[in-house]
Amino acid sequence: MLIKTPLASAARECEITPEAIYLSRRRFMSAAGGALALGAFPAHAEAERYADVEPGALPGWFAEKLPNVHWQAVTAGEEALTPYADATHYNNFYEFGTNKGDPARYADKLEVEPWTVVIDGEVAKPGPVSLEQVVQPHRLEERIYRLRCVEAWSMVIPWLGFPLAELLKRAEPTGNARYVRFETKLAPEQMAGVRSGFSLIDWPYVEGLRMDEAMHPLTIMAVGLYGRTLPNQNGAPLRLVVPWKYGFKSIKSIVRISMVAEQPTTTWESLAPDEYGFYANVNPQVDHPRWSQATERRLPNSLFSPNVIDTRLFNGYGEVASLYSGLDLRKHY
Ligand SMILES: Nc1nc2c(c(=O)[nH]1)N[C@H]1C(S)=C(S)[C@@H](COP(=O)(O)O)O[C@H]1N2
Numbered sequence: 001m002l003i004k005t006p007l008a009s010a011a012r013e014c015e016i017t018p019e020a021i022y023l024s025r026r027r028f029m030s031a032a033g034g035a036l037a038l039g040a041f042p043a044h045a046e047a048e049r050y051a052d053v054e055p056g057a058l059p060g061w062f063a064e065k066l067p068n069v070h071w072q073a074v075t076a077g078e079e080a081l082t083p084y085a086d087a088t089h090y091n092n093f094y095e096f097g098t099n100k101g102d103p104a105r106y107a108d109k110l111e112v113e114p115w116t117v118v119i120d121g122e123v124a125k126p127g128p129v130s131l132e133q134v135v136q137p138h139r140l141e142e143r144i145y146r147l148r149c150v151e152a153w154s155m156v157i158p159w160l161g162f163p164l165a166e167l168l169k170r171a172e173p174t175g176n177a178r179y180v181r182f183e184t185k186l187a188p189e190q191m192a193g194v195r196s197g198f199s200l201i202d203w204p205y206v207e208g209l210r211m212d213e214a215m216h217p218l219t220i221m222a223v224g225l226y227g228r229t230l231p232n233q234n235g236a237p238l239r240l241v242v243p244w245k246y247g248f249k250s251i252k253s254i255v256r257i258s259m260v261a262e263q264p265t266t267t268w269e270s271l272a273p274d275e276y277g278f279y280a281n282v283n284p285q286v287d288h289p290r291w292s293q294a295t296e297r298r299l300p301n302s303l304f305s306p307n308v309i310d311t312r313l314f315n316g317y318g319e320v321a322s323l324y325s326g327l328d329l330r331k332h333y
């Protein structure tokens, strides 16, 4: 999503990523024995599925949720999960740099403990809440979703999270709440990409949803993936996941959730409004001005197995279509 330099950045990423993935695979293979010994998973099948995931200590707020997780609450059918190493080493998180390997390299600097989220705006119960308070009342569900980036690559990721609707209702939105605005943490001393000034983004990263989109049961707040907490590069400790929209809507490392009356100004829309819309629904018939959106590269891929598949309207989540009846999807891209 680098503005004006798409070819240069694409070439660079192709060269860098396979090496990063190769190295991390080797590391995970040697760690695989230890992952099972940790015994953090309630069911044998889950442990098998995620046997190659990096072992590590789990924070209390997460560990206490694991025995009651609703595994595979939503699946992607027969579609294979993207390997953990790819999902955690091919990332967009511009606060840590614009190359796909930068977040995995630099996001460990992000301090995620303690973490506070401010909930405010058109709500009866505003206030700062700790991460523990945000998560505590909710049962975690595993949602295996396709993630389709606007750059025409995609993955299949098993998130752990809960419906955003449940969290918003706790704050008791007023009748004036028509949109939800989300903000990412801004900590330049921890974020090499912010300090570099290279990406032209006016920080903090901001995203937004219409209230009915936010309340849709497919929209989740994610706190984990592959049976673990979120790695920093994937948006620890709390991020949005909206599977029928381009990946840039799924904002990471959230510190503020505001219910508002007016459509919020969002990061990519304000940077290049003719290229990135507020809605950003996945749509194979509405091309990006500089490339087609009809197909996508399902990662991992390579020169010899490009793994190109057709992109589907709403990323295959056709049940959201009723949210947009009467809306011209070409105009409101
Ligand atoms: N704060 C923040 N959130 C962000 C981004 C970002 O640069 N900063 N990139 C977005 C984009 S373009 C995509 S495709 C997804 C990638 O999520 P993943 O790295 O977990 O796959 O995160 C989204 N959320």
Ligand SMILES: [Mo]
Pocket (backbone or CB within 6 Å): 092, 148, 149, 150, 151, 246, 247, 248
């Ligand atoms: Mo993206």
